Amino acid sequence: xxxxxxxxxxxxxxxxxxxxxxxxxxxxxxxxxxxxxxxxxxxxxxxxxxxxxxxxxxxxxxxxxxxxxxxxxxxxxxxxxxxxxxxxxxxxxxxxxxxxxxxxxxxxxxxxxxxxxxxxxxxxxxxxxxxxxxxxxxxxxxxxxxxxxxxxxxxxxxxxxxxxxxxxxxxxxxxxxxxxxxxxxxxxxxxxxxxxxxxxxxxxxxxxxxxxxxxxxxxxxxxxxxxxxxxxxxxxxxxxxxxxxxxxxxxxxxxxxxxxxxxxxxxxxxx
Amino acid sequence: xxxxxxxxxxxxxxxxxxxxxxxxxxxxxxxxxxxxxxxxxxxxxxxxxxxxxxxxxxxxxxxxxxxxxxxxxxxxxxxxxxxxxxxxxxxxxxxxxxxxxxxxxxxxxxxxxxxxxxxxxxxxxxxxxxxxxxxxxxxxxxxxxxxxxxxxxxxxxxxxxxxxxxxxxxxxxxxxxxxxxxxxxxxxxxxxxxxxxxxxxxxxxxxxxxxxxxxxxxxxxxxxxxxxxxxxxxxxxxxxxxxxxxxxxxxxxxxxxxxxxxxxxxxxxxxxxxxxxxxxxxxxxxxxxxxxxxxxxxxxxxxxxxxxxxxxxxxxxxxxxxxxxxxxxxxxxxxxxxxxxxxxxxxxxxxxxxxxxxxxxxxxxxxxxxxxxxxxx
Numbered sequence: 089x090x091x092x093x094x095x096x097x098x099x100x101x102x103x104x105x106x107x108x109x110x111x112x113x114x115x116x117x118x119x120x121x122x123x124x125x126x127x128x129x130x131x132x133x134x135x136x137x138x139x140x141x142x143x144x145x146x147x148x149x150x151x152x153x154x155x156x157x158x159x160x161x162x163x164x165x166x167x168x169x170x171x172x173x174x175x176x177x178x179x180x181x182x183x184x185x186x187x188x189x190x191x192x193x194x195x196x197x198x199x200x201x202x203x204x205x206x207x208x209x210x211x212x213x214x215x216x217x218x219x220x221x222x223x224x225x226x227x228x229x230x231x232x233x234x235x236x237x238x239x240x241x242x243x244x245x246x247x248x249x250x251x252x253x254x255x256x257x258x259x260x261x262x263x264x265x266x267x268x269x270x271x272x273x274x275x276x277x278x279x280x281x282x283x284x285x286x287x288x289x290x291x292x293x294x295x296x297x298x299x300x301x302x303x304x305x306x307x308x309x310x311x312x313x314x315x316x317x318x319x320x321x322x323x324x325x326x327x328x329x330x331x332x333x334x335x336x337x338x339x340x341x342x343x344x345x346x347x348x349x350x351x352x353x354x355x356x357x358x359x
Numbered sequence: 360x361x362x363x364x365x366x367x368x369x370x371x372x373x374x375x376x377x378x379x380x381x382x383x384x385x386x387x388x389x390x391x392x393x394x395x396x397x398x399x400x401x402x403x404x405x406x407x408x409x410x411x412x413x414x415x416x417x418x419x420x421x422x423x424x425x426x427x428x429x430x431x432x433x434x435x436x437x438x439x440x441x442x443x444x445x446x447x448x449x450x451x452x453x454x455x456x457x458x459x460x461x462x463x464x465x466x467x468x469x470x471x472x473x474x475x476x477x478x479x480x481x482x483x484x485x486x487x488x489x490x491x492x493x494x495x496x497x498x499x500x501x502x503x504x505x506x507x508x509x510x511x512x513x514x515x516x517x518x519x520x521x522x523x524x525x526x527x528x529x530x531x532x533x534x535x536x537x538x539x540x541x542x543x544x545x546x547x548x549x550x551x552x553x554x555x556x557x558x559x560x561x562x563x564x565x566x567x568x569x570x571x572x573x574x575x576x577x578x579x580x581x582x583x584x585x586x587x588x589x590x591x592x593x594x595x596x597x598x599x600x601x602x603x604x605x606x607x608x609x610x611x612x613x614x615x616x617x618x619x620x621x622x623x624x625x626x627x628x629x630x631x632x633x634x635x636x637x638x639x640x641x642x643x644x645x646x647x648x649x650x651x652x653x654x655x656x657x658x659x660x661x662x663x664x665x666x667x668x669x670x671x672x673x674x675x676x677x678x679x680x681x682x683x684x685x686x687x688x689x690x691x692x693x694x695x696x697x698x699x700x701x702x703x704x705x706x707x708x709x710x711x712x713x714x715x716x717x718x719x720x721x722x723x724x725x726x727x728x729x730x731x732x733x734x735x736x
Contacts, residue, residue: 328520
């Protein structure tokens with residue numbers, strides 16, 4: 089049964105790659121991109137002792153994609169509207185709370201709040217349309233831990249709160265993007281405290297080898313910190329999804345290999 | 360073009376690889392010592408289902424146990440969906456619980472040794488499900504909760520992956536106890552091979568967090584020939600002890616306290632999910648009656664030294680298995696996920712206090728009342 093599931097996952101991933109290729113126009117609306125400098129970090133997944141995961145520099149959206157931004161994408165890409173999206177790319181719940189195809193109902197969902205209830209496929213297509221991609225798992229995680237704390241006690245306090253937050257995200261009242269006051273040293277905001285986010289390889293190959301049981305978190309949090317405990321919960325939750333799942337807790341942001349192009353306004357000025 | 364070809368090759372390769380490993384995973388049913396093993400593989404799928412979250416004839420709300428009114432064995436069709444509910448666990452203490460069926464602990468399933476259970480569970484953690492109104496097609500549990508909503512439930516949403524681990528089942532956990540995402544459904548069979556009271560809980564890591572958030576309950580498997588006593592009991596009750604690890608959140612609600620859970624320092628230790636429920640609604644009996652308690656300590660981490668003030672346990676079957684009989688016990692020590700079936704003679708009219716004799720737990724809430732009326736016969 090599990091192997092059947094793998095087949096469907098792999099074929100869905102392939103479909104996703106094809107779908108992405110179909111939509112490659114650049115959206116005019118840009119979220120500021122932040123340069124995340126190259127570096128390394130320790131993942132909670134098994135790694136060779138003494139060899140932390142290396143991450144090249146990349147650019148990432150400062151904030152996650154909002155409802156308003158997602159509407160703009162749908163205006164230009166009707167194939168991803170709720171009434172048009174093929175069922176192979178999503179479960180039934182895609183944009184479930186929206187009033188209609190192009191109207192989220194801002195009084196309830198907020199213009200500047202994160203778009204959620206989007207499948208991995210849809211998130212992928214959105215980022216491709218911006219000329220980008222979803223961040224890889226390692227890019228996202230590496231960026232997320234670029235936080236500064238006064239001391240270890242402060243870091244542990246933050247991580248304990250993070251675990252509580254994972255137990256009770258209020259999906260009916262998500263805050264606006266940029267509002268969490270949690271910002272990395274690279275200027276990327278809200279990687280915690282807002283929503284969980286899709287990454288490109290949310291179910292790494294090793295996911296199948298990890299036995300999910302009462303001891304998994306204990307085995308994963310090899311770094312011994314409260315942060316690695318919180319990270320383990322995040323990894324396990326994320327790898328338990330499949331690419332069609334849409335939930336009120338999961339949204340996304342995009343990553344890029346290039347800086348943002350100069351905006352149209354700037355170009356007008358230089359002319 | 361080259362790129363397209365390589366993708367097709369990749370896909371075909373993966374399909375073939377998948378099929379080869381699928382063949383090796385088949386299982387066949389067999390019997391050993393009169394018990395049945397080797398269940399078909401679990402199915403995971405999506406379904407359009409928005410009906411009652413708990414379906415099945417022999418499923419009740421704590422402390423009730425459904426009577427088994429059938430001869431021989433039965434094939435049960437049971438549904439217990441995962442839903443999120445804001446509940447009260449003590450006066451003024453509410454949190455968003457992750458639940459099986461809507462309450463903490465979840466519903467009590469009663470089956471007989473040798474019964475087969477086809478179990479269906481949808482992860483509806485991303486869906487508001489109301490359980491306080493009577494609904495059609497539900498189990499007695501649904502009706503009982505609608506009539507007596509002692510946790511003051513409100514529907515809520517908190518989408519998370521979850522799973523079901525029935526201690527009463529003997530299966531491969533990487534198949535049956537598999538984690539499913541929000542919106543997915545899992546279906547599998549298991550057979551109640553051993554008599555006794557068994558906990559069930561979510562097995563998705565952090566299991567400590569998932570069970571502390573409320574995902575546990577009890578299956579009572581009655582022995583096929585009953586307990587060898589020569590008498591009938593007058594009443595049966597199910598009592599579950601469990602811990603909460605809660606701290607005040609930023610708003611009105613409480614939330615999971617990771618530090619307390621890691622330090623084994625519960626905020627509340629309770630019977631049947633609420634700090635005062637067994638005082639607010641005492642168990643009832645009369646002097647001279649035999650009462651049977653099915654007591655389970657669902658943890659997640661603590662032990663219970665279960666005692667009844669004013670009583671001595673006449674007979675105790677550890678884990679509820681008829682072979683494990685003890686006599687004349689004052690206290691039964693239950694580890695996390697351990698149970699006992701206890702018969703007690705109610706001596707005279709008055710109040711008897713059920714208590715975890717580890718007093719730190721008692722002071723955090725693990726007490727209840729058995730209220731006895733005058734002798735009737």
